[in-house]
Amino acid sequence: MAGPRWWVAALLLVGALLAQTTLLHLATVRGVAPSLVLVIVVWYAIAVDTRRAAIFGMFAGLTEDVFAATTGGAWTVSTTLVAIIAGMLSRGFFADSIPLVAAITAFATLVRALVFWVVMAAQGYPSGLALLHFHQALLQMVLNAMAMAVFVLIVRRFENRT
Amino acid sequence: MEPHIFTYRDERKLLALIAVIIAAAGLALVQITAARSGGASPVGTVATSFTSLAQSAISAVVGGVRSIGGGLLAIPGLSHDNTALRARNERLQRENATLHELIAAYAADTAVRPIVNLYPRGVVARVIGFPPENESRTVTIDHGLASGIATNDGVLGPGGVVGRVVAVGPLSSTVALITDYTSQVPAITQRGRWWGIARGNLTSVRVEYIPQDAPLKIGDAIVTGEGRVFPSGEPIGTIAAIERNDATLYQTAVVIPAVDLGALDRVVVLKK
Numbered sequence: 001m002a003g004p005r006w007w008v009a010a011l012l013l014v015g016a017l018l019a020q021t022t023l024l025h026l027a028t029v030r031g032v033a034p035s036l037v038l039v040i041v042v043w044y045a046i047a048v049d050t051r052r053a054a055i056f057g058m059f060a061g062l063t064e065d066v067f068a069a070t071t072g073g074a075w076t077v078s079t080t081l082v083a084i085i086a087g088m089l090s091r092g093f094f095a096d097s098i099p100l101v102a103a104i105t106a107f108a109t110l111v112r113a114l115v116f117w118v119v120m121a122a123q124g125y126p127s128g129l130a131l132l133h134f135h136q137a138l139l140q141m142v143l144n145a146m147a148m149a150v151f152v153l154i155v156r157r158f159e160n161r162t
Numbered sequence: 163m164e165p166h167i168f169t170y171r172d173e174r175k176l177l178a179l180i181a182v183i184i185a186a187a188g189l190a191l192v193q194i195t196a197a198r199s200g201g202a203s204p205v206g207t208v209a210t211s212f213t214s215l216a217q218s219a220i221s222a223v224v225g226g227v228r229s230i231g232g233g234l235l236a237i238p239g240l241s242h243d244n245t246a247l248r249a250r251n252e253r254l255q256r257e258n259a260t261l262h263e264l265i266a267a268y269a270a271d272t273a274v275r276p277i278v279n280l281y282p283r284g285v286v287a288r289v290i291g292f293p294p295e296n297e298s299r300t301v302t303i304d305h306g307l308a309s310g311i312a313t314n315d316g317v318l319g320p321g322g323v324v325g326r327v328v329a330v331g332p333l334s335s336t337v338a339l340i341t342d343y344t345s346q347v348p349a350i351t352q353r354g355r356w357w358g359i360a361r362g363n364l365t366s367v368r369v370e371y372i373p374q375d376a377p378l379k380i381g382d383a384i385v386t387g388e389g390r391v392f393p394s395g396e397p398i399g400t401i402a403a404i405e406r407n408d409a410t411l412y413q414t415a416v417v418i419p420a421v422d423l424g425a426l427d428r429v430v431v432l433k434k
Binding site for chain 1 (some may be wrong): 269290291292293294295297298300302328329336338342343344
């Protein structure tokens with residue numbers, strides 16, 4: 001399975017991170033913004049093998065932890081795990097199907113939020129925050145699925161041109 | 163030469179001539195009567211009315227033709243004027259935007275100026291980044307090790323406490339806001355001087371471990387107690403709700419931060 005080139009995914013990841021740290025806080029829905037990083041990670045993970053997906057997810061999570069500064073390794077663990085799951089899920093399906101990719105993104109959003117708060121609790125945060133922030137995760141699930149659908153459409157257009 | 167025979171046709175001409183003479187006489191009579199009485203002549207009134215209508219119509223047509231002609235002649239000049247005005251408008255809009263930005267920057271600078279006056283070693287910094295996900299409450303500022311900033315330096319904004327520095331890079335630093343879960347600041351109520359610990363709750367600040375017998379009120383101001391990060395007396399916020407439980411030794415105050423943490427622009431880092 002060839003999949004997208006790693007440097008293209010890396011460039012997209014850098015763009016997503018910059019957008020999230022500078023612009024997206026201005027465009028929130030009820031205080032929740034879509035996670036473009038997760039969208040890129042899932043998009044890459046479902047197109048490559050599990051090993052490459054895990055490495056990419058780990059780097060994406062690590063950079064988020066570096067930017068957030070107070071999350072320890074929670075994003076690294078949760079994003080790596082989600083990349084592995086997305087990579088494994090996509091093996092039996094068509095990776096370019098928009099409904100399927102959007103559904104995987106929605107599922108990945110919930111799993112990532114759950115794992116993130118479990119790791120945060122292990123790092124000393126109060127337990128039960130996953131439940132407290134569940135409504136935010138649900139809203140982000142919808143936003144991420146929509147962002148993924150738009151992203152796949154854009155990628156298709158580029159692929160058709162080339 | 164044949165003698166002229168007076169025909170029916172000649173008779174009609176003669177009758178017409180007589181009618182004209184009678185009409186002219188009648189008109190002359192009307193005019194003379196009007197002139198004698200000093201009033202306006204009905205004939206003159208009718209005549210001038212029709213004339214004025216005709217004059218108006220002719221003037222309108224001539225004016226229209228002149229303005230169209232003038233417009234056609236002025237087209238090259240108008241085009242030039244339009245280009246110049248567009249350029250001027252664009253320049254003015256740019257200047258306007260620049261001035262607005264300067265006003266905003268001046269207002270932001272003015273807002274933190276009292277803090278710098280109070281703490282001359284303070285470093286004025288701009289907020290340049292936000293956390294990638296919304297689960298933590300941190301911001302990135304544009305000063306770091308190069309400006310002498312260190313971990314656990316306190317950060318103040320216009321109105322009070324913003325947070326503390328948790329990570330420092332060469333040119334930038336990350337500040338955990340007081341609403342972040344990792345934030346803990348010694349706090350004291352301005353009225354009564356009861357101590358507690360202000361902890362972040364993502365959306366607000368909870369001041370915990372306030373003695374149960376302290377008669378707190380909604381609206382009471384909470385300020386920093388003397389600690390390692392902040393000097394005492396810096397505003398944290400005001401009490402919005404009080405949580406009391408008879409079974410516990412302490413009560414908790416929910417505090418709305420004094421600084422609008424969602425609209426941070428310039429802050430002051432208090433170097434140790």
